[in-house]
Amino acid sequence: MKQENSFLKIIWKAGKKDILFSIPWLPIYSLSEIILALSAGTILQLVFVTTPRIQVSELIPGNFKDYVHFHQVIDRRDLIFIIPIFIIIAALIKLISGFMSSYLTERAGHKVAHSLREEMLKGFLSSPGNILDQKNPDATANQLMQDTALLQGAVSKGTISAARDFVVLVGIIISMLIISWKTFFIGIVIVVPMAYSLRKISQKLNFYTREGQKKQIGISTRILSTHNGLLTINALRSHEREKKDFENLNIKNYYFMKKSLFVRTFFSPGMEFFATFILAAIFSWRLSFTENFQSGTYSSMLILLAFSFKYIKNIAGTITFFSEIKVVLHRVKNFIGDFSKTGHYKRPSPLPNHSKEAVIAHNVTYKTESGKIILENCSLKIEKGKKIAFIGESGAGKTTFLRSLAGLIIPSDGEISLTADFLLASQSPYIFRGTVKENIIYAEQGIPEHISDDKAKELVLALMLSFSDSGSQLILDKKLGFLGDGLSGGEKARVALARTLFASPKLILLDEPTANLDSISANLFWQAIHKWKAKDSEHTVIAVSHSLNEVKDFDFCYVFENGTIAKQGTPQEILNYV
Structure with missing residues (x-):
């Protein structure tokens, strides 16, 4: 009714x-x-x-x-x-x-x-x-x-x-x-x-x-x-x-x-x-x-x-x-x-700016409509300025947990709080039809043009999409076709990352961002992430990965198994555990 x-x-x-x-x-x-x-x-x-x-x-x-x-x-x-x-x-x-x-x-x-x-x-x-x-x-x-x-x-x-x-x-x-x-x-x-x-x-x-x-x-x-x-x-x-x-x-x-x-x-x-x-x-x-x-x-x-x-x-x-x-x-x-019904869902609540944590999750559980348990009583605290990895086999629950943090999946039970200034980058980045610049500044189109130009050029150089000022302008003016036609897979991933970084978030959630990239493109991607991380002591990275070797220089890892956090520690500790 x-x-x-x-x-x-x-x-x-x-x-x-x-x-x-x-x-x-x-x-x-x-x-x-x-x-x-x-x-x-x-x-x-x-x-x-x-x-x-x-x-x-x-x-x-x-x-x-x-x-x-x-x-x-x-x-x-x-x-x-x-x-x-x-x-x-x-x-x-x-x-x-x-x-x-x-x-x-x-x-x-x-x-x-x-x-x-x-x-x-x-x-x-x-x-x-x-x-x-x-x-x-x-x-x-x-x-x-x-x-x-x-x-x-x-x-x-x-x-x-x-x-x-x-x-x-x-x-x-x-x-x-x-x-x-x-x-x-x-x-x-x-x-x-x-x-x-x-x-x-x-x-x-x-x-x-x-x-x-x-x-x-x-x-x-x-x-x-x-x-x-x-x-x-x-x-x-x-x-x-x-x-x-x-x-x-x-x-x-x-x-x-x-x-x-x-x-x-x-x-x-x-x-x-x-x-x-x-x-x-x-x-x-x-x-x-x-x-x-x-x-x-x-x-x-x-x-x-x-x-x-x-x-x-x-x-x-x-x-x-x-x-x-x-x-x-x-x-x-x-x-x-x-x-x-969307307005009735309990979404993640924002943490205050003075909080030392970037993410707090308590007893997060998620069940499908059929009753299958995907996540069960997952709890963690992530401090600001850390690089955190979620690792595990396919179907272990790591991506579901990351999407729960982003508010894309509403847990059946539990509470999530995280910094309000965050963005999510997926493993299949969506590139719009238009120029590279239009893709990069998509979320922040209200800022003055000269500022957006300078910031976009800086990101193009930082992400090694180009190696000179004139070359970066050519890249920004490049017109793309349907779903980014005109760019390689690695370039699409870096353009999507540039779009994420252009919005200047404090927390970045990465869902297997290099899964479809070759080793060279993957290395360039992680180099760009580390450069962004070094700019601010409060910049926080949370990444989902299948490969422990890929996140070996991260600060901390959580290992997911059958919907639970089975192990946690530094990459070296996890490597010894494995």
């Missing part, structure tokens, strides 16, 4: 202003539409009147005469001039009121979609690793965009637009009942099966539209997959297979769109022809078999009936749309519910 309230609260908060402002336009739009229909009926009625002077009351349809009392006699030529002017004014009012209500509801839809995306993205980015690990980021992002786009349409169609169509339809029904209730029920016999048919056609149209979008997304995904796997395709010499798969997908989409073309293009003109045919048939019937033909009544009734087709179709489409969007609503509510 709380999840439902949170979801509705986001929608209402984002769209309420525009929705409330659009409500007053509804009766104006409805009234102008009915006046237009009655005016069109009056114009049609003049076809059957041949006298040069006409009593206005004769033009008032059906029982409306009981509510509107006009006994003036007006020249027929004057009426032919006055009524079109009246229609133009009513059409202008309808145009303005329709534009305002549509604009406000579309804007409300955009605001709601933006708020939902913002809420979902905020929850996604601030969620712990044990939640994120269960999600596919690419699939989540695509699903998020599709779902919020559909909900944007739901807000636009399902709020004021649907209410406007309903109000107009109710106004038309009331007008028809006042004019002639008998003719109205004859119309119902025609309209009800027509509405049912329209609903079925609308469902078919929505199906073709939705499936067409899915196939387009499938083609786009295939192209992206081909681009990302181009090296593999070349290596396996699978060009012909990839080409054939893509052609098959494209041909299937072509045949599907061709199949749906008739339904999608025939619908609107087909309905207009059908409506015209029905009107002509009823007029013919009244003229042929009825002596007492009240042209005002029947012309107005038939025009109102013709006007109602559009709104019946819109309402039927809205009902179909909402019946199909239930799954999307449920999925978005669940998504927000999953990530709204």
